[in-house]
Amino acid sequence: xxSLVFPPPPFRAVLLxxxxxxxxxxRAGVVVVGLLAGLAPLPDLIVFTAPAAGFMALxxxxxxxxxxxxxxxxxxxxxxxxxxxxxxxxxxxPPVGGEAIVGLLGSL
Amino acid sequence: MTAIxxxxxxxxxxxxxxxLRNGSVWGEAGAxxxxxxxxxxxxxxxxxxxxxFVRPDAGVVLFDGKRSVRPRLAALAAxxxxxxxxxxxxxxRFTVGQHFAAVAHRFxxxxxxxxxxxxxxxxxxxxxxxxxSGGEQRRAEIAVIEARNPRVLIADEPFRGIAPVDADxxxxxxxxxxxxxxxxxxxxxxxxxxxxLADQVVWxxxxxxxxxxxxxxxxVHHQFRREYLFGDxx
Numbered sequence: 072x073x074s075l076v077f078p079p080p081p082f083r084a085v086l087l088x089x090x091x092x093x094x095x096x097x098r099a100g101v102v103v104v105g106l107l108a109g110l111a112p113l114p115d116l117i118v119f120t121a122p123a124a125g126f127m128a129l130x131x132x133x134x135x136x137x138x139x140x141x142x143x144x145x146x147x148x149x150x151x152x153x154x155x156x157x158x159x160x161x162x163x164x165p166p167v168g169g170e171a172i173v174g175l176l177g178s179l
Numbered sequence: 180m181t182a183i184x185x186x187x188x189x190x191x192x193x194x195x196x197x198x199l200r201n202g203s204v205w206g207e208a209g210a211x212x213x214x215x216x217x218x219x220x221x222x223x224x225x226x227x228x229x230x231x232f233v234r235p236d237a238g239v240v241l242f243d244g245k246r247s248v249r250p251r252l253a254a255l256a257a258x259x260x261x262x263x264x265x266x267x268x269x270x271x272r273f274t275v276g277q278h279f280a281a282v283a284h285r286f287x288x289x290x291x292x293x294x295x296x297x298x299x300x301x302x303x304x305x306x307x308x309x310x311x312s313g314g315e316q317r318r319a320e321i322a323v324i325e326a327r328n329p330r331v332l333i334a335d336e337p338f339r340g341i342a343p344v345d346a347d348x349x350x351x352x353x354x355x356x357x358x359x360x361x362x363x364x365x366x367x368x369x370x371x372x373x374x375x376l377a378d379q380v381v382w383x384x385x386x387x388x389x390x391x392x393x394x395x396x397x398x399v400h401h402q403f404r405r406e407y408l409f410g411d412x413x
Contacts, residue, residue, distance in 0.1 A: 076257065079281035085272060144270040147278065150327075151285045152257035 075160075076152045082144060083161060089138060091165035094131035098169075101127075118177030119170070128166035135162035182207050182241070183362050184260065184331045186229035189238030191221075191386075198224045199235070200386040206331050206362030211353060213373045214366040215397075215407065216383030222366040223265065225383070226335050230255065230262055242331070259330030265339055268320045269308040275319050276304035282326045294322035297352075314345040321352050331362045338369045350376050370408060374398065382407060 077083060098117075105116040119127065136158060139145045145158060182205035191199040202225040204214050216222045228235035231251040240250040243258055252262055269278050279291045295301060298318045308316055317337065324332060334353070338346045350372050357363045357378070367373050374380065380397040382389045384406065391397040398404070 076253075076285070079284040081273060081277050082281060142270050142272055143267045144272065146252075146262075146264065147268060147270050147281075149252040150256050150261055150268070151281060152253050154251065154253035 075157050076154070077157055078148050078153050078161060079151070082148060086135060086139060086144075086158065086161050087165055090131055090135040090162045091169070093134045093138075094127065094166035094169050097127055097131055097134075098173075114177070118173060121174075124170040124174060128163060128170050131166040132159055132162040183243060184333075184364070185241040186225065187239050187241065189225055189228045190236040191224055191228055191233065191238075192236060198386050199228065199238075202228075202238075202383065202386060202388045203390075204229070204364060204381055204388060206333070206364040207378075208330070208362050209357055209360050210378040211357045211363040211365060211376050212379050212381060213377035213394075214364065214381045214383055214388070215368060215370065215373060216366070217368060217407070220383045221386040222383050223335055224386075225388070226262070226333055226366065230333070255331075261324055261327050261329035261332050263320060263324060263332065263334040263337055265336040267308070267316075268323070269316065271307050271309040274305050274307055275300060275311075278319075278323055279304070279326055282323060286327060289326045289328065291326045294325035297325075298322040314341045317341050317345060317349060321349055325352065325356070328359075329356075329361055332356060332364065334363070334365045336367045337365060338367050338372055346372055 078086060102113070102116045105111055106113065110116070136145070136155070139158060145155065148158065185203070185205035187203045189199045189202040199221050202221055204212065204225060206212055214222050224233065227233040228238055229240050229250060231249065238248070240247045242255055242260065269275065279295065283289045283291050295304070298321065300319055300322055303311060303315060303319065308319065311319065337349055337353070341349070346369070353363050353365060354376060365373065365376065374394045374397065377394045380391040380394055382391050382397070382403050391400050391403055
């Protein structure tokens, strides 16, 4: 197989923005629901354990992929040789980065 | 001629219903293969299995001499195959022009200006596909394919839902693509236009395919005439 083929710039930018937005929405949802239900104090609702952070990143990436398929973007990109695996990598980048930053700030 | 793309021996059942029963189709460089069949005969499922959207129960894809039992569109596309679905190739989040730019970015040698001019798409480049009519969308899709200039084109019902004048233009361009060396595989049930377009005909009925040969041979094939062309199943 050849090298990894990434989505062309506008498609890549939209996927990254969408993944970041979905991750932020998920994170905000956890905080709001957690506070309203009194599940945990605010710091625990922001700084996750590594498995929980990984789960959030995967969930955000999965939702991004689902949305890309629903909108027909994944099919067009496949016709350009962009594999679903590469789309997952792109969709994972913002949430993984976000979780890393949150984890880093939480450890200070 | 030798097939550069072949989907051979595909079987697929959904629950107890056999949708594909030894379905095969192939594309030869410089020729148009037409896959004819009624709605629900399994044409789209055969394409979807051969391109990796649906996991088949059995079947193999041969492309460029390589054999794959788990084909993936992205891998096939990297080798020069292009798939035109029966609807919505272009994503509505992006303008028509952005789709052409994506093709040009991915394939630096892609010639965009010619197809855009040929299909009179200049005024539509800033519009999103969802804002176009069905005929305009199909014109834009064919132009994107021409910009990509694939070695193999698989088109699932490209004539569905478009006006006869647009259908004739699409047929002309598919023929031109084949003349340029592309292996064109087209499905549908618009008999007149498809038989005029075809170099070879494959008939699909009840999930099984039958190679009928040239359009002239297909037109005199007794079972094909009786069950498909004239709709007499008795």
